[in-house]
Amino acid sequence: MLRPVLQYPDPLLSKPCEPVGAIDDGIRALVADMLDTLSTVGGVGIAAPQIGVLKRVVIIDVSLEKEQEDAPQDFRVFINPVVTVLDPRPHEENEGCLSVPDLRAKVKRPRLVALDGIDLDGNPVHIEGGGYYGACMQHETDHLDGKLFLDHLSFLKRSLYDKKMRKGRK
Template identity: 45%
Template structure:
């Protein structure tokens, strides 16, 4: 089932998510819904809080949006940087429409998590996958990529959002 993607400035996007203690049918359904929603929105990653669920669950498929060959689902994901190297890349977000901005991230990371069967996952990532994992796991801590951009860019975007919200209310 396609779920609504919450948009900034929805306050639910700023909440730190709870760990998932048990992988239930509801969690599996949430993951399936998130995958369907991510693909429908042409995203390469989606975190549970973006669809209003306060739990540590992400789905990622960096083969997209053209292809859909590398779907990964992670429960209670944690990251640790591998080395001090950073990379700057342009990011966008399904919850932050009409904005793309350069964000600095770790070049390489180690992910530890569980899959939907409860199996432990440990993998090293670099490139687009490392960036996507950091972006999605940020969501689980209530952080959006716009929290990592310059104050000027952020204030310009905030002003634009206020204008959009005002226009919607006056309809």
């Protein structure tokens, strides 16, 4: 089912999420909704809090690994994902977010990371990479800690965006 994507400054987007215990029907329904929403609105990843559920679940388009724009999207589910930094040297990518409309900005993050989690069958899933792919893994997992890519921007850039959003809401 398509669910509305929460938009900044919705307070749910800045709350930490709970780990998933048992993979039950509730979690399976959550993942189905996340997939429906992501494929409808378009994007390379989504985190559960973006549809208002504070559980540690993300979906990532693993076709990004190929770094080919025409590669068909291949969404993979990560339950209780953990990012491990493999190369801490900073690397900058232009990021955007379904929950942060009308903004793309350069964000510096560790260059190479791994992402570990489990899938809906409880099997371990592991991916690693850098560039836009690595940034995506870190961006989506950040959501589970209540962090948006805005939190990585300078105070000035962020205040400008805040101002614009508040104006638009009036």
